Amino acid sequence: MDKISGGLENVRGFTFSAIKCGIRYSDRIDYSLILSDSLCNAVGVFTTNKITAAPVKLCRERINNKIKAILINSTNANACTGHEGLQNAKGLTEDIAKRIGVSPESVLMASTGIIGRQLPYEKMLSSHDELIANLDRNNGQAMARAIMTTDTIPKEVAASFTVNGEKFYIAGIAKGAGMIAPNMATLLSFILTDAPIEKNYLDYTFRKFIKKTFNSITIDGDMSTNDSAIILSPDFPSPFKEDQLADFEEALLFVLDSLAQLIVYDAEGATKSVKIRTIGAATDDDADKIARAVSQSLLVKTAIFGNDPNWGRIVCAAGYSGADINESTLSVYVEDIPLFVKGSPTEQDLKELESVLKRRNYTITIDVGLGNGESIMWTSDLSFDYVKINAEYST
Amino acid sequence: MDKISGGLENVRGFTFSAIKCGIRYSDRIDYSLILSDSLCNAVGVFTTNKITAAPVKLCRERINNKIKAILINSTNANACTGHEGLQNAKGLTEDIAKRIGVSPESVLMASTGIIGRQLPYEKMLSSHDELIANLDRNNGQAMARAIMTTDTIPKEVAASFTVNGEKFYIAGIAKGAGMIAPNMATLLSFILTDAPIEKNYLDYTFRKFIKKTFNSITIDGDMSTNDSAIILSPDFPSPFKEDQLADFEEALLFVLDSLAQLIVYDAEGATKSVKIRTIGAATDDDADKIARAVSQSLLVKTAIFGNDPNWGRIVCAAGYSGADINESTLSVYVEDIPLFVKGSPTEQDLKELESVLKRRNYTITIDVGLGNGESIMWTSDLSFDYVKINAEYST
Numbered sequence: 001m002d003k004i005s006g007g008l009e010n011v012r013g014f015t016f017s018a019i020k021c022g023i024r025y026s027d028r029i030d031y032s033l034i035l036s037d038s039l040c041n042a043v044g045v046f047t048t049n050k051i052t053a054a055p056v057k058l059c060r061e062r063i064n065n066k067i068k069a070i071l072i073n074s075t076n077a078n079a080c081t082g083h084e085g086l087q088n089a090k091g092l093t094e095d096i097a098k099r100i101g102v103s104p105e106s107v108l109m110a111s112t113g114i115i116g117r118q119l120p121y122e123k124m125l126s127s128h129d130e131l132i133a134n135l136d137r138n139n140g141q142a143m144a145r146a147i148m149t150t151d152t153i154p155k156e157v158a159a160s161f162t163v164n165g166e167k168f169y170i171a172g173i174a175k176g177a178g179m180i181a182p183n184m185a186t187l188l189s190f191i192l193t194d195a196p197i198e199k200n201y202l203d204y205t206f207r208k209f210i211k212k213t214f215n216s217i218t219i220d221g222d223m224s225t226n227d228s229a230i231i232l233s234p235d236f237p238s239p240f241k242e243d244q245l246a247d248f249e250e251a252l253l254f255v256l257d258s259l260a261q262l263i264v265y266d267a268e269g270a271t272k273s274v275k276i277r278t279i280g281a282a283t284d285d286d287a288d289k290i291a292r293a294v295s296q297s298l299l300v301k302t303a304i305f306g307n308d309p310n311w312g313r314i315v316c317a318a319g320y321s322g323a324d325i326n327e328s329t330l331s332v333y334v335e336d337i338p339l340f341v342k343g344s345p346t347e348q349d350l351k352e353l354e355s356v357l358k359r360r361n362y363t364i365t366i367d368v369g370l371g372n373g374e375s376i377m378w379t380s381d382l383s384f385d386y387v388k389i390n391a392e393y394s395t
Numbered sequence: 396m397d398k399i400s401g402g403l404e405n406v407r408g409f410t411f412s413a414i415k416c417g418i419r420y421s422d423r424i425d426y427s428l429i430l431s432d433s434l435c436n437a438v439g440v441f442t443t444n445k446i447t448a449a450p451v452k453l454c455r456e457r458i459n460n461k462i463k464a465i466l467i468n469s470t471n472a473n474a475c476t477g478h479e480g481l482q483n484a485k486g487l488t489e490d491i492a493k494r495i496g497v498s499p500e501s502v503l504m505a506s507t508g509i510i511g512r513q514l515p516y517e518k519m520l521s522s523h524d525e526l527i528a529n530l531d532r533n534n535g536q537a538m539a540r541a542i543m544t545t546d547t548i549p550k551e552v553a554a555s556f557t558v559n560g561e562k563f564y565i566a567g568i569a570k571g572a573g574m575i576a577p578n579m580a581t582l583l584s585f586i587l588t589d590a591p592i593e594k595n596y597l598d599y600t601f602r603k604f605i606k607k608t609f610n611s612i613t614i615d616g617d618m619s620t621n622d623s624a625i626i627l628s629p630d631f632p633s634p635f636k637e638d639q640l641a642d643f644e645e646a647l648l649f650v651l652d653s654l655a656q657l658i659v660y661d662a663e664g665a666t667k668s669v670k671i672r673t674i675g676a677a678t679d680d681d682a683d684k685i686a687r688a689v690s691q692s693l694l695v696k697t698a699i700f701g702n703d704p705n706w707g708r709i710v711c712a713a714g715y716s717g718a719d720i721n722e723s724t725l726s727v728y729v730e731d732i733p734l735f736v737k738g739s740p741t742e743q744d745l746k747e748l749e750s751v752l753k754r755r756n757y758t759i760t761i762d763v764g765l766g767n768g769e770s771i772m773w774t775s776d777l778s779f780d781y782v783k784i785n786a787e788y789s790t
Contacts, residue, residue: 051714051722080710080722082738115707116740223715225707298693299785306786312510312620315475319446320618327446327475343477345511383786384779390694391701391778 001251007156009140010169012194013037013234016139018146021127023120024075024113031124032072032146033131034190035100039066040232041199042108043206045214047227053079054086055109056228058093066235068106070190071096073124074147074175075113079225088119095125099132110228112149112175112187144173147188150389151175153266157258161195161251164244168195172255174229176263189214189229189259195248196236205249206231213256217264217378264378269385272304273378275363281373286323290366291377293321301382307357309348311339318366329369335362342369396646399564402551404535406564407589408432408629411534413541416522418515419470419508426519427467427541428526429585430495434461435627436594437503438601440609442622448474449481450504451623453488461630463501465585466491468519469542469570470508474620483514490520494527505623507544507570507582539568542583545784546570548661552653556590556646559639563590567650569624571658584609584624584654590643591631600644601626608651612659612773659773664780667699668773670758676768681718685761686772688716696777702752704743706734713761724764730757737764 004010014036021031044063046056055078071093078085093107100107111119144154158171174189191206210229231252264273276295281287294300297317303310311332318325328343335356338346356362399405409431416426439458441451450473466488473480488502495502506514539549553566569584586601605624626647659668671690676682689695692712698705706727713720723738730751733741751757 049711049714050720051710051725077707080707080735080738080740082723115705115711116735223711225711225714298781302782302785305782308786310510312472312475315446316444316510316618316620319444319620325445328477330446340475340511343475345475382782384782386693387697387700387777387779387782390697391703 001159001161001247001254003254004158004160007140007144007158007173008171008192009138010158010171011192012169014192015135015137016143017131017134017136018139018142019127019130019134021073021124023073023124028075029142029146030074031127031131032143033096033135034070034072034143034192035135036068036232036234039068039106039235041197041202041235042067042230042232043203044228044230045207045210047224049223049225051080051225053077053111053226054081054089055111056226057086058089059108059110059228059230062105062108065105067108067232068102069096069100070108070110070230072110072147072188073119074149076111076117076119077113077115077226078111078119079115081116081118084118088121091121092124095128099128108230110188110226110230112147112226115225140171147173147175149175150268151266153262155259155262155266157255159251159254161247163195163240163248168193168248170195170248170251170255172259174259174263176266187224187227191229191231191252191255193231193233195233196238197233197240197245197248198238201242201245202231202233205252209253209256213253213260216376217260261378264380267380268389269383269387270380271360271383272381273361274304274381275361276377276379277363277365278373278375279365279367280370281368281375282324282371283373284375285373286368287373287375289321289323290318290325290368291375293317294364294366295377295379298382301379305381305383307354309334309339309353309357314364314366315340323368324370325368326370331367331369333365333367396554396556396642396649398649399553399555402535402539402553402568403566403587404533405553406566406587409587410530410532411538412526412529412531413534413537414522414525414529416468416519418468418519423470424537424541425468425470426522426526427538428491428530429465429467429538429587430530431463431627431629434463434501434630436592436597436630437462437625437627438598439623439625440602440605442619444618444620446475446620448472448506448621449476449484450506451621452481453484454503454505454623454625457500457503460500462503462627463497464491464495465503465505465625467505467542467583468514469544471506471512471514472508472510472621473506473514474510476511476513479513483516486516487519490523494523503625505583505621505625507542507621510620535566542568542570544570545663546661548657550654550657550661552650554646554649556642558590558635558643563588563643565590565643565646565650567654569654569658571661582619582622586624586626586647586650588626588628590628591633592628592635592640592643593633596637596640597626597628600647604648604651608648608655611771612655655773659775662775663784664778664782665775666755666778667776668756669699669776670756671772671774672758672760673768673770674760674762675765676763676770677719677766678768679770680768681763682768682770684716684718685713685720685763686770688712689759689761690772690774693777696774700776700778702749704729704734704748704752709759709761710735718763719765720763721765726762726764728760728762
C-alpha cells in the first residue's frame, strides 16, 4: 500500500456535500452527506453504552442492508431525545432517500454534539435542496471539517493498495477530541473504499482492526452515546480471494491506525500523545488491563503533562488494574531508559530523561516479567485546557 | 452519641507525639507516634492494590496481634522499596517496641508520600528519643497535622457515646486529598476508642461502616499503594453485649462518615463536594455501578466545576456503567429540580438551577426507574488546581 495525500475525494464512486444549516450555531458547517454511486456493503461498529443516540438506533436497524448514503450532522447528538428524536432521524433520512431514489433503509445517519436537544427538523429538511445540490467528489476535506466539534484539526487519511494487480483506494475521516474511552474510542468515523470486498470478510477485518486502533486509545475514559465507525465498499461481486487481500488489510489498518493517532494527538487540551506498551504479562488480557489502567490514571496523565518521571504512579495503576502482577518482577521504562527494574528504582540521568519527557510523543513500557502477554494503548496528557474546555462547554 | 470538639485527645488511655524529623523536607512535622497505655484490639482495612507499601505488608502480618502503638511518617510512602524498605519498617518499629517495652509484633506502621524512595533510616532512628520524649495526651491535633501531605486542613472528628449507662469516647484522624479511589478511599486514617469492644464485633462493624464511608468517596479514581484505616480499642474483657452497642455504632459511623466528608471537601483542587444518589436501580449492586461511574466521569466532574447542568453527561456515564438501564424509565434531578424525566428533557428555571449549582454542596439524584436498588457516593469536581497540583508534584 501507499499513503497518499488528501482524503475521501481519492475514492472513486462517491460524492460529498457539507453545508451550513444552522443546527445550533449560525455560521458553522454542520450538515453533510456521503453519497455512493452504487449500493454498498456496510459494516458499523457502535458504542457499547446502553444509552444510545437515535441515529445509532437507526443505524443498527439498517446496517445490514445495502447502503447508498450516510447523512451526518454535528452540534447536536440527537441523544436522549426519545421517540421524537428517532422519528426526526427517520424523517430526515426518508427525505434524502426519496431525493436520491432509494429505499429509506439504504440511508444511514450519524450525529455528534450536545445531548438532550431535539434536532431543528424543519430547518434541516428545508436545507436538503442545498445539501443535494452541493454533492461533489471534491468535497472530501469539507466532510472532514463538517464533523468536527471540539477538534482543532480535520482528520483525514488516504491510501492506495493493489489487489490482484489492480489499483484501488481507501480513505477515512474521523472526529474525536473528547468523550473518548477505550471502547469505540472515536465519536464518528467513516471509511470508504472503491474495492468491492465481500461483506463477511469486510465485517471480520473491520472489527478486528477497530479493536487494535480506535479501541486502543483513551482520552478521558468517557464512552459516548453516539460512537459510530462505518465502512462502505461497493456491492459488486467481489473478484478477490481472501489471500489476495493482504495489501487491502494493510491499507485499512493504516487508515484506522492513523485516524486513531490523530484523535489522540488532537485530544482536548492535550500537549502529548504517549504510547503505553505492556509486555511480559501473564496473558494478553492482563497486559490489556494494565495498559488501560495506566492510560486512564489521572495521576499518570497529569504527571505526563508535568514532564514528571513519576513511575510510582504507573506502578500504582498497574497494581490496581486487576491483572496478575508481582512487584519483584515488574519494570518500567521511558523509551529505553529504565526507571524501575524488577522491583527496584534505578539511578537515572535526569537531563536525558527530561529531554525525552518533553517530547510530544514517547513510549512508556511496562514489563510485567511474568509471561508473554502484550498490549498497546495510546493516551494523552491531562492539562489545564482539558478542564477549561469541558468546564466551559455550555449546556 | 454527641459530637464533641477536638480530636484524639478526647480518648482516654492514649498519648501522641509528632515531630519534625526531616524525612524529605527540613521544616515539616513528618514523624509521629500513637501510644496506648494498654494493649489493644485492632482492625485494619488496607488497599486492594496488588502493589502494597512496606508498612502495609508489615501491618497485614501484625494486625491480629494485640497492638500497643502505631508509628507513622509522611512525605515518603516506603512503597516499591523492596526488601530494604520492609527491613526499614521492621527496624524502626522494633526500636520503638524496645523503648516502650513490648514485642515488635505489637507495633504497626503507616507511611504516606512519594513512592520509590528509601526512608532515611538512620535519621529516623536517631529521632526516636525525641519522638518518645514528646508523648502527650494533648498532642491529638498535632497528629492530625503530622499525617497531611497535599491536604489543606487537618481532619479530626470526635464523639462521646454511652454504653450501659457509662460514657466513652471515640475519635479519628485522616489524610486524603488525592489518589482517592472508591475502594479504601482514605490514604491514612486512625480511629481510637476508650471503650473495650470485643474483637470480632469490632472487625465486623468497622468493615461494614468503612464500606459506607471511605469506600463511597472518589476524587480521582486512583487507588493508592498505602491506604490504611486502623481502629484501636483497649483489650479489656468487654462487659458489653452487642445489643448495648447501638450508641457506639452510631458514634463510629459518625466519625468515619465525617472524616470521609472532610476528605471530599478537601480534595485536591476541589471547589465542590457533590452527593451522587442512585435510586430505583434493579439491584443495590447496579445502583452502586451507576453512582461510581457518574462519580468518576471526568466530563461530569468538569461540568460540576463549571456549574453546568449537563445531565447528558450523567445519563451517558450511567449508560456505560454496566448496570441495567432503560432510557425511557430514567430520570435525573439536581436537588429536587428535575432535569430529565423518564427519557425526556425538562424545561427548567435556569436561574433557580444556577443558584443550586453554585453551592459548595448539593445532591444529584439518578432514578433508574427499574427497582429498589440504592447507592450513595460522594465526589468532588475536577478543577484547574487538580491538574496544577498533580502536574507540579515533583518526583
